[in-house]
Amino acid sequence: MVDEYAVEIKGLTKKFGDFTAVDRIDLKVRRGEIFGFLGPNGAGKSxxxxxxxxxxxxxxxxxxVGGFDIWTEPEEIKMNIGYMSQRFSLYEELTVMENIDFFSGIYNVPRNKKKQRKAWVLNMAQIEEKKDHPVKTLAGGLKQRLALGCAILHEPPIIFLDEPTSGVDPLSRRNFWRLIEEMAGEGKTVFVTTHYMDEADNCHRLVLIHRGKIIAEGTPSELRSSYMKFDIAELLVDQPFVAMDILRDAGLEASLHGETVHVSLESYESCQDEIGRILKNAGLTIKGIEKVPPSLEDVFVTLVEGRE
Amino acid sequence: MRLKGIVKKEFIHIKRDPLSLAMAFLLPAILLFIYGYAVTFDVENIETVVCDRDKSSLSRELIEGFSKSGYFTIISYTESYNDVDGYIDRGDAKAGIIIPDDFSKTIRKGGLPSVEIIIDGSNSNIATIALGYVSAIEERYTRRLYPLSKEGPLIQVKTRIWYNREMRSRNFIIPGLIAVIMAVIVALLTSLTVSKEWDRGSMEQLLSTPVKPSELVLGKLIPYFIIGFADTVFAVLMSTFLFGVPLKGDPVLLFLLSSIFLFGGLSFGILISIVAKNQTIASQIAMLTTFLPAFLLSGFIFSISNMPKILQIFTLAIPARYFVTILKGIFLKGVTIEDLLWETALLSLYGLIVFFLAVKKLKKWIG
Known part of the structure; x- marks a missing residue:
């Protein structure tokens, strides 16, 4: 019997004393899916x-997980997953090759496959010429790919990545997502958490978690259309911080997006002039205003603020 | 397979950290060296000031008796009684010998002269021992002067000392010292291994793999066992060749029983390391929980049978206690395994309990 779902949980709860970190969450992750688990820091992702x-x-x-019960079969689960934490838990004083050797021993990679798997990691992480360097001398992006390689040396069908791109430069982040897509293409299930909303578009399906509870789920486009009842206006102004405060004082929902300010509006067409007037009264000039499709971050901000 | 991987990794860690490696090998040797020379109860070369008012051949003979004994070193001669006081008050001398001006006259008349000996009692240990030497020298001198006297003591007590025949305190201190030093060193060695993994976050990674807690504990134990064993061998060699402590028993038995002790001590360090989760705290706990009990309650210096009953019962839980008995027994008495069955059994039991506690504790973090 082959399970359709790689991960299936019901009413999962974790309490630390009085604090409920994860509150009765239900999840289903299909095999071969890139599943994004989104939320701010401290939401209960990790x-x-x-x-x-x-x-x-x-x-x-x-x-x-992988058809094994999380209560009674943790050993079986551990043989079928790869886990990579945000700290890239490699051994810094050990060389690249020594780290790979260690994890291939820990994961009991069969002898006849060992050589091939080690070569695969070196190639995947593009780290061949650095294989005898201590890990502490590597750049963040290389460490990240090596950590991923070490975590999946034993070719697990399910891969858990906890904030895999934190503290890594944008180019490395993009390369890393390409790797994740490749793995999903090979039929592996990838369960990934992130608080970078711009990365969420790379996922097949998303779940948004806030304060231990799931607040939304669906594909990126489903989330945009079903949870966003508002239009988004993108403003280019001199002092985005000041502008955001002024708009908020006026009772509007405004947030910073890089250099620009996003404002949620009932209807862009009818409110466009109103915004211009508010800012002009405060002595700010608008250098540009346009209607943009909501980003996942807009969706998230709207959902979270609606709950507070 | 997994075990081999962990052992290999630990060896690389040790190799890449020369400071810790040097500490692991040098610290026991340095401690043994320092304590071996410092902790001694033999009193030699007691600084002595002499006030000889008689200045006769007989009085000089008496003084010679003191200086030739090796226990007293005469640092000064003085004319006045008060000067002797000054020497002792200032701490320049620990003993003073005052011979009255009628010393030789009294002897020639056939009487017993009185010689005044002053001993600085501020260190009661040295004083007691010095007093013993004084009476021995006195007796010898008197017997030489009056060989045919019937007034000598009627019963002569002859003391025979067993085992440590030379009565060198170093001989019984050093074997115990090895036990105390090794108790501290092995716990320190492993106390950092697991806490380091917590500190750097690699523990989480390890726990997500199929590695078993017993494999992890054993894998971390083996490399340090080898280091601890080398330390023990080195300490025993130092004791026999540097300090001249005779090794009467079987060295093979000694190293075999040491291995059992090492296993328990290293497991204890790992247990601390798992519970403490932090390197600084772990090493402090390791120091505190091994050094004081091993030093004070192991029978190393203070005899357990003289302790209050409650403390005696408490010492049963201190592994160093058995190791002290084992080392002293093999070194000084040359005892065999039959005489050490109790110690061996309890030490093994202790090791197994601590090892399984460590494994269980690690399992609890996982589960």
């Missing part, structure tokens, strides 16, 4: 991933 990887035990709820 706690959930740790429960799924058998690093901490849930307080209540049930679930399976």
């Amino acid at each position: 706690t959930t991933i740790k429960m799924l990887c058998g690093l901490i035990m849930p307080s209540s709820g049930s679930g399976t």
Whole structure:
């Protein structure tokens, strides 16, 4: 019997004393899917991933990973997953090759496959010429790819990545997502958490978590259309911070997006002039205003603010 | 396979950290060297000031008796009684010998002269021992002067000392010292291994792999066992060749039982390391929980049978206690395994309990 779902959880809860880090969440992740688990820091993303990887035990709820029960079969789960944490837990004083050797031993990679798998990691991480360098001398992007390689030396069908791109430069981030897409193309399930909303578009399906609860789920485009009842106006102004405060004082929902300010409006066409007037009264000039499709960040901001 | 991988990795860690490696090998040797020379109860070369008012051949003979004994070193001669006081008050001398001006006259008359010996009692240990030497020298001198006297002591007590025949305190201190030093060193060695993994976050990665807690504990234990064993061999060699402590028993038995002790001590360090989760705290706990009990309650210096009953019972839980008995027994008495069955059994039991506690504790973090 082949399960359709790589990960399936029901009512999963984790309490630390009085604090409920994860509150009765339900999830289904299909095989071969890039599943994005989104939320701000402290929302419960890492706690959930740790429960799924058998690093901490849930307080209540049930679930399976790769068809194995998270309560009774943690050993089987560990043989079928690869886990990479945001800290890229490599051994800094060890060389690249020594790290690969260690993890291939830990994961019991069969002898006849060892050589091929090690070569695969070196190639995937594009790190061949640095294989005898200590890991501490590597740049963040290389460390990140090496950590991924070490975590999947044993070719697990399910891969958990906890904030894999934190602290890595934008180019490395893009390369890293290409790797994730390749793995999904090979039929592997990738469960990834991030708080970079711009990365979320790379996922097949998304779940948004806030304060331990799931607040939205769907494909990126579903999220945009079904949760966004508003239009988004993008403003280019001299002092975006000041402009954001002024608009908020006027009762509008405004947030910073790089150099620009995004404002949620009932209708862009009818409110465009109104915004211009508010800012002009405050002595600010608008250098540009246009209607933009909502980004996932807009969706997220709207959802979170609607709950507060 | 997995075990081999962990052992290999630990060896690389040790190799890449020359400071820790040097500490692991040099610290026990340095401690043994310092303590071996410092901790001694033999009193030699007691600084002595002499006030000889008689200045006769007989009085000089008496003084010679003191200086030739090796226990007293005469640092000064003085004319006045008060000067002797001054020497002792200032701490320049620990003993003073005052011979009255009628010393030789009294002897020639057939009487017993009185010689005044002053001993600085501020260090009661030295004073007691010095007093013993004084009476021995006195007796010898008197017997030489009156060989045929019937008034000598009627019963002569002859003391026979077993085992440490030379009565060199170093001989019984050093074997115990090895036990104390090794108790501290091995716990320190491993106390950092698991806490380091917590500190750097690699523990989480390890726990997500199929590695078993027992493999992890054993894999971390083996490399340090080799280091601890080398330390023990080196300490024993130092004791026999540098300090001249005779090794009467079987060295093979000694190293075999040391291995059992090392296993327990290293497991204890790992247990601390798992619980503490932080390198600084782990090493402090390791120091505190091994050094004081091993130093004070192991029977190394203070005899356990003289302790209050409650403390005696408490010492049963201190592995260094058994190791001290084992080392002293093999070194000084040359005992065999039959005499050490109790110690061996308890030391093995301790090792196994601590090892399984460590594995269980690690499992709890995972589960």
